[in-house]
Amino acid sequence: MIEQFFNFSQKLLDADKKALALCKERFAQLDEIKEYNQLKMLKAFTDCRVGGNHLVGTTGYGMDDAGRAKLEEVFAVLTGSEAALFRHNFMSGTHTLAVALFGVLRPGDRMVAATGRPYDTLAGVIGLDGTKCGNLMEFGVQYDEVPLLPTGAPDLDAIAARCRGAKMCYIQRSRGYAARPALSLDEIEAISKAAKAAQPDIIVMVDNCYGEFTQKQEPTQRGADLMAGSLIKNPGGGIAPTGGYIAGRADLVELCAHRLTAPGVGGEIGCTLDLLRGMYLGLYYAPGVTCEALKTSVYAACLFELLGYGATPAYTADRNDIITSIETGSPAGMVALCGGVQAASPVDSFAAPEPGDMPGYEDPVIMAAGAFTMGSSIELSADGPLRAPYTVYMQGGLNFASARAGVLLGAEKMPGLRQEAANG
Numbered sequence: 215m216i217e218q219f220f221n222f223s224q225k226l227l228d229a230d231k232k233a234l235a236l237c238k239e240r241f242a243q244l245d246e247i248k249e250y251n252q253l254k255m256l257k258a259f260t261d262c263r264v265g266g267n268h269l270v271g272t273t274g275y276g277m278d279d280a281g282r283a284k285l286e287e288v289f290a291v292l293t294g295s296e297a298a299l300f301r302h303n304f305m306s307g308t309h310t311l312a313v314a315l316f317g318v319l320r321p322g323d324r325m326v327a328a329t330g331r332p333y334d335t336l337a338g339v340i341g342l343d344g345t346k347c348g349n350l351m352e353f354g355v356q357y358d359e360v361p362l363l364p365t366g367a368p369d370l371d372a373i374a375a376r377c378r379g380a381k382m383c384y385i386q387r388s389r390g391y392a393a394r395p396a397l398s399l400d401e402i403e404a405i406s407k408a409a410k411a412a413q414p415d416i417i418v419m420v421d422n423c424y425g426e427f428t429q430k431q432e433p434t435q436r437g438a439d440l441m442a443g444s445l446i447k448n449p450g451g452g453i454a455p456t457g458g459y460i461a462g463r464a465d466l467v468e469l470c471a472h473r474l475t476a477p478g479v480g481g482e483i484g485c486t487l488d489l490l491r492g493m494y495l496g497l498y499y500a501p502g503v504t505c506e507a508l509k510t511s512v513y514a515a516c517l518f519e520l521l522g523y524g525a526t527p528a529y530t531a532d533r534n535d536i537i538t539s540i541e542t543g544s545p546a547g548m549v550a551l552c553g554g555v556q557a558a559s560p561v562d563s564f565a566a567p568e569p570g571d572m573p574g575y576e577d578p579v580i581m582a583a584g585a586f587t588m589g590s591s592i593e594l595s596a597d598g599p600l601r602a603p604y605t606v607y608m609q610g611g612l613n614f615a616s617a618r619a620g621v622l623l624g625a626e627k628m629p630g631l632r633q634e635a636a637n638g
């Protein structure tokens with residue numbers, strides 16, 4: 215059917231057909247996770263007695279905003295957390311993580327990054343990039359890092375040793391822009407146990423960006439005291455226009471609320487404008503949308519593997535984030551693949567992405583995204599910093615039918631494939 219809408223080479227159509235057949239079993243597993251998470255979601259909405267009145271927002275200080283409080287209650291119940299902040303006032307994933315880190319860490323405290331160097335944009339927050347804009351280190355927080363083992367697994371012995379005397383054990387679940395696998399919930403639980411055996415009062419915090427609803431549980435149900443993420447990724451369901459969440463132990467979430475607003479003020483203020491309905495709806499849809507993105511991720515890995523490119527994780531592998539990376543081998547390959555994804559975007563399909571400098575990133579970055587929400591990466595997007603081996607990170611896909619077209623358009627534009635087509 216797809217050939218009625220797009221002009222793909224026969225070689226690519228054959229690979230597409232083969233990939234769909236190979237992915238069938240994995241898709242069935244993903245559908246099962248989706249169904250579980252959707253029912254878990256429905257149960258949280260009904261158990262919390264969400265009413266029509268909760269969908270209406272407030273202005274000004276937003277005192278007694280029942281819709282905001284109810285939405286945070288739903289997210290806490292859903293994720294097995296004691297409390298949650300689930301708000302549009304978080305401006306990005308990085309901002310949300312920064313609020314959480316500054317919320318609970320104090321001068322003299324030590325944080326241990328248990329999964330190696332955190333995501334690029336955290337360098338400025340922690341103080342690893344030499345900038346001095348009020349980062350954690352300037353405020354006297356010490357930073358310590360345990361690299362992942364060469365296998366990509368956490369180094370539990372080293373984590374236990376470093377966590378002795380530390381205040382926080384910091385875990386990044388998703389791979390981010392790194393050549394490492396996303397962490398499974400079993401691994402998160404093992405890190406938490408190792409850290410707590412060494413230092414019983416340690417705070418285990420998880421950067422859960424891209425991880426939400428990829429499995430049947432969330433990190434707070436598997437040993438994390440605190441987790442944070444972005445609403446323009448999985449948990450906003452492609453509908454929340456901005457925002458982030460922090461969930462976990464009530465005392466820690468409370469500290470984060472005081473950091474988000476003002477010390478002494480806390481989470482009792484924060485008007486919701488006209489945004490609540492979309493945030494409820496997005497959260498409600500998030501398990502389904504995350505499943506579509508996961509299918510896209512599995513399919514893209516399978517298709518590019520069939521076409522002879524390195525893709526990780528393999529299509530057969532379990533998923534703990536929605537990212538698939540494809541080694542294009544050259545800057546031209548990155549531009550081609552990103553250009554293809556852009557061309558299949560519902561918005562701005564006519565744009566041609568080019569590498570450029572991005573605040574928070576060391577190398578020039580190329581980004582393809584034609585999204586209803588600017589910068590959204592639960593909608594199909596492809597990006598990566600321009601450095602060897604010229605890996606494009608693909609993520610998102612609000613629905614598999616159009617995301618598959620995007621993946622195919624990207625594949626069609628790859629220099630290798632075009633060369634072969636030209637040669638006969």
Ligand SMILES: *Cc1c(COP(=O)(O)O)cnc(C)c1O
Pocket residue numbers: 306307308309333335386387388389390421423424444
């Ligand atoms: C996206 C992401 C972030 C940062 O979020 P931004 O919205 O880009 O600031 C942090 N950590 C991980 C793992 C991410 O995927």
